Structures are given as structure tokens and as C-alpha cells.
């Protein structure tokens with residue numbers, strides 16, 4: 001096949017303990033999946049259930065990266081999240097079949113230009129400028145489910161310059177992972193290579209140039225990156 005210019009390289013993630021990589025198709029994200037985080041953003045978690053948005057696959061950056069502070073924001077926020085990586089897909093997946101579709105898990109950060117997101121919310125506009133910008137999705141290497149199982153609990157933490165900012169537990173999710181996959185697959189036909197960022201616990205906050213960020217999910221792995229000064 002001939003192209004009029006060189007196609008972009010495929011997006012992929014490293015896998016713990018393997019030389020093969022995980023090819024990424026789409027990145028779906030869950031909003032307000034932890035009650036305390038919904039409250040800190042000014043929402044009643046009972047009145048406003050979790051929901052979905054998306055990021056482009058090429059927003060991924062691997063652990064150890066140094067990222068420029070993104071343009072047109074003065075309020076870049078961190079959101080640490082458990083990442084689910086699918087090896088199979090489908091539509092209308094029942095919750096009891098969902099774990100069988102999962103290849104593995106990782107640690108991700110849903111970087112957010114909070115000021116642009118806030119302005120979009122206020123005006124009823126889309127979130128892409130706040131959420132789906134270049135390098136908005138740092139993600140660590142994937143841990144295969146065949147090695148670690150399917151974590152339903154475990155600490156999920158993020159530190160900035162060694163100071164803990166977010167410290168939650170996977171068991172605080174409003175929609176647990178099988179439920180997320182079931183709901184998401186009613187809206188979109190899922191496929192191998194899809195990633196799902198499953199929402200962030202409380203404690204989101206701003207990052208500044210020069211900040212060093214470390215994140216980990218107990219039993220899954222870790223992620224680190226730095227904002228260039």
C-alpha cells in the first residue's frame with residue numbers, strides 16, 4: 001500500500017516481563033467514579049453518576065518521560081487512575097463476562113487543563129481542550145492479568161516531589177471495572193487494544209514546571225514523569 005505521506009507509528013505500551021508490546025487502539029476515560037473526587041469537584045455523586053469521555057491514543061506517554069507544561073493553561077491537574085487494557089471486545093458485554101476481555105492493568109495519569117475544562121463545562125462545550133491534548137495520558141507498563149489477577153482493591157496513590165497528594169483505594173470505585181466495561185460496551189463496540197482509565201480518587205491538584213510525579217497502584221505497578229522546567 002502506498003500513502004501520500006508516512007503514516008504515524010502505531011501507539012503501544014510496554015508489558016511487564018515481556019518483550020512484546022501492547023498495541024493501543026482507543027483510550028476511554030470514566031469521569032467521577034470515586035465519590036470523594038465527585039464531591040471535591042462540586043458534584044453530588046448520588047445525583048450525578050459516572051460517565052465517559054475519550055482521549056486520542058497518541059496522547060499516551062510512557063513512564064520516565066519529561067513533558068513540557070502544556071500551552072494555554074495555568075492550572076494543569078494530575079488525576080491518578082487504574083488503567084484497564086482489553087485483549088478482546090464486543091458490544092453489550094455482560095458484567096460477568098467482562099474480566100475475560102481484560103489483558104492486564106496499568107497505572108495512568110489523566111492530565112487535565114482544569115481551567116479549560118471548567119470553562120467548557122460552564123458553557124456546555126466539549127471537553128477535548130481540557131482533556132485530550134498532546135501527552136495528556138502518561139501510562140506505566142502493563143501487568144498481565146494472568147500474572148496479577150483482577151485487582152478489586154488496593155491503594156492507588158500519587159505524589160508530587162515526594163509529597164502525597166492522592167491516596168485512595170480501588171475498592172472506592174462507584175462503578176467497579178466489570179460494571180464499567182458493561183456500561184461502556186453499551187455505548188461503544190469495544191475492541192482489542194482499547195484502554196480504559198477508570199477514574200481518579202480525591203486529591204487532584206495543580207502541577208508546576210519542574211515537578212516530579214510518581215504514582216502507583218498496589219499490586220499493579222508504578223509510573224513516574226516530570227514536568228519540564
Ligand code: MN
Nearest residue numbers: 079110199200
Ligand atoms: Mn480522570
